[in-house]
Amino acid sequence: MTSIAADYLAIIDKVASAVSLPNIRQIHIASVSSQSGKSSKFGAMILENEVVGLTFVDLDAARQDLLTILKSKTYIGCSPCEVAALYAGNQGWQRALGMAAINAISQCVLTGSGCLLPDTDNTMGLLQPEQGDHIGMVGYFPPLVEMIREKNIALTVIELDERWVQSEKDFEVTIDTSKLNACNKVLCTGTVLINHTLDRILGQAKNADEIYLVGPTLGCLPDPLFDRGITAVGGRQVVNCAQFIEMWCAGESWRAASKRYRIIAESYPGYRALIG
Secondary structure: OHHHHHHHHHHHHHHHHOOOOOOOOOOEEEOOOOOHHHHHHHHEEOOOOEEEEEEOHHHHHOHHHHHHHHHOOOOOOHHHHHHHHHHOOOOOOHHHHHHHHHHHHHHHHHHOOOOOOOOOOOOOHHHHHOOOOEEEEEEOOHHHHHHHHHOOEEEEOOOOHHHOEEEEEEHHHEEOHHHHHHOOOOEEOHHHHHHHOOHHHHHHOOOOOOEEEEEEOOOOOOOHHHHHHHHHOEEEEOOHOOOOOOOHHOOOOHHEEEEEEEEEEEOOHHHHHHHH
C-alpha cells in the first residue's frame, strides 16, 4: 500500500483537474505567547471563497516553525494544491500546513457537491461504547476517558507523553501501541495524520471491528482512510468564516462558528462521485 501522503496528493491532483479551486486568502497560526486556548493548538487556512481548512500544529516544533516561516513566505495568493504538496515533507510544519491545504480543498469538494454531513453531538455518540467492549484510544481525550470509565468499560489509551502512563483495573495509559491488539473499538485523533503514524497504528489494531478518527484535523476527504478500514470519521466544519476569524483572533473558542459532523464509510459515495 502506498503512503497516506501519496494517496492524498493523488486525490488532490484529480480534484484540481476537475474542480476550479480558489487561492489562499489567509493563514492563521496562533502565537505561542499570546494565546493558550483551543485555537493555539490549531492552524487555519482560509481560501478566497471563505472555506476553511483546519490543522493541528501543537506537535513537535511545528507551530513555532510555522510562525517563523510564514514571516518570510506567506503563501497568500497561492493555490492550495501547491501547499498541499508539503504534506509529503519530513518536517512537522510541512505536514501540518500541507494538511491544512488538503482539508481546505476537501471542504470545497464536500460543500460544493452538496454532500450530506450529518451533525454529531459528541464523540461518545459516534463510538457508542457498550459493556463487554475494550476501547482503544490513541491520544488522551480527558472528558471521554472519564465517561468511559464511569461506565466501567475497559479502556487502553496510547500516549506519546510518558507522564500520562498509569495502570488500574480496566484502565491503562501506555506508550506501547501493541496493546491495541486487545481492543475491539479504536478511536484516534487527527494527530496520526500529521505525524504519519496512521498506518503503524492500524497495523496494531487488526483485531478491532470498528476504528474511528476524530478531531478538527479530519476535514479531509476520507477515501484513503476508508480504504484502510476506518469505520467513520468525525470532523469539524467552519460554517461562519467571519465569526470564526473574530473568535480566533480574540483567542476564544471558535466552536460556535463551526459544526461537528460525521461521515460513515458504508454510506460515503467516494470523491469521484463528488467531483463528478
